[in-house]
Amino acid sequence: MSAEATAINLAARASLWLKPHRIVLILIALALVFCAAFFMRWDWLPQYWEMGLLGIWRALWILVVTCALGFLLAVPLGLAQAGGPFWFAVPAKVFCTIIRGTPLLLQLWLLYYGLGSLFPQYPWIRESWMWTYLRQAWPYGVVALTLSFAGYEGEVMRGAFAGVPNGQLEAARAFGMSRFKIFRRIWLPQAFYRALPTLTGETVLQLKSTPLVATISVIDIFAVSSKVRQDTYLTYEPLLLLALIYMTITGILVLIFSRIEARIPVKIG
């Protein structure tokens, strides 16, 4: 399709979407934003925006790292449950059940306060190189969020691995592929395609879990907004801005994932 045709198509879709009542609603929304900008106090912004950017960066960093590590853990968890012998399948199932059956906040505090109070009692831990990390808060946050993501995504991957048609695997075997090659070339890619739509949802859920690390004194964007609220005694402004920031990040995430999904062959199975 030429660029001109695309533009016409877009214009047509826009005019279809912009009905009269929507224009009114948009005007009302703009008026609300205008009121918020002029009648609320935003003079604290210049003082805190650097801290805020750092907070956003930390939240995103935690999100990316925990999702990547969690997915790497979820693949063996799913595989063990879908096709493993029972001494692999049962522990994986138990792990997923425990992670999905208890609140993330509790897991986080269990790791931070529970393990955190245990480590310093071993002199050899305090003398080792690990202590530099173990005395900080963020490793506990990263571990808790990673395990949580692995637990939820492991269940998804179990379904995805089990959903790959048997014929595909049999065909691969008939071609004489080795077991690892079958996994790498056939089983994992097809399971991944199947899991991708849920992966979007899980990633957004993970983003929405990241502010919990603020409760163990990691300074992410949520902690920055709490600090602003404490310093300036403002209630709504920092929270509204925070909600807007999270909505923007969610929107960007959904957009990225829809781009990835569009690249994947539709006909599978």
Next chain:
Amino acid sequence: MPLSPIFHARLPPAATASDEASISGAKLIDAFLPASAAGIFELLSPVAPGWGGTLLVGLLHSIEIAIGATCLGLLIGTGGAFGKLYGGPVTRDLLAVYTTVVRAVPELVLILLLYYAGTDLINQLLTAMGYQRIDISGLAAGIFVLGVVQGAYSTEVIRGAILSIPQGQIEAARAYGMPPLLMLRRITVPAMLPFAIPGLANLWLIATKDTALLAVVGFFELTLATRQAAGVTKAYLLFFVAAGALYLALTLFSNLIIGRVEAWSRRGMPSVKEAR
């Protein structure tokens, strides 16, 4: 509900423990589990010196809030789903904004926002009408806040379930001249239940776990009770594991009930295996 941002008063687990680090052995076991099995039972016993009773009260509060929030969420969700399906264009767009915003913003942020906004709004209404300002109970605030969050999710679940009812059934009910409420009671709700229950059950499990977030705004439920017990006795691992076991038991028990309810709602339909 006392709003103490407790995460600023971080209990330093390392500081107190590291001073006595040289005494290993028994001390070590003390931190992990109290020295003997009798110690565990003493700490977890439901009567005064033990903290088991505190945990159970916390669990009760958690369950109360989860039930209240799920009920409120179901009400909002049913209304929202019908609004989205049969409402006018403005209703539909406003509901779309509601579900999108609630699902895109972290629950923790929503809880803070709704708590402040809700109590402010009620108090301003009361003062405008000439009444005294009131303190809103933590239970009511928690139920309201989590209910609004649950409402957005259940709107989508119920909407999807109504959409998967064969259209002919609803048309047939209309053709028989059923008034809308009778149609809702006799046709729409029973026909949509098998599709809605898995999603709604999932929401119930999420609600039980989301109650833990209220600990951050200082509402006394299981997670906060656990933290207090652990903070006083310094047996962090023991109490957090115990609370985890309680949450897990709640989840597993719920799963049992959900299985029954699901089987009941699918009565008369082919089993899942046959349907494939």
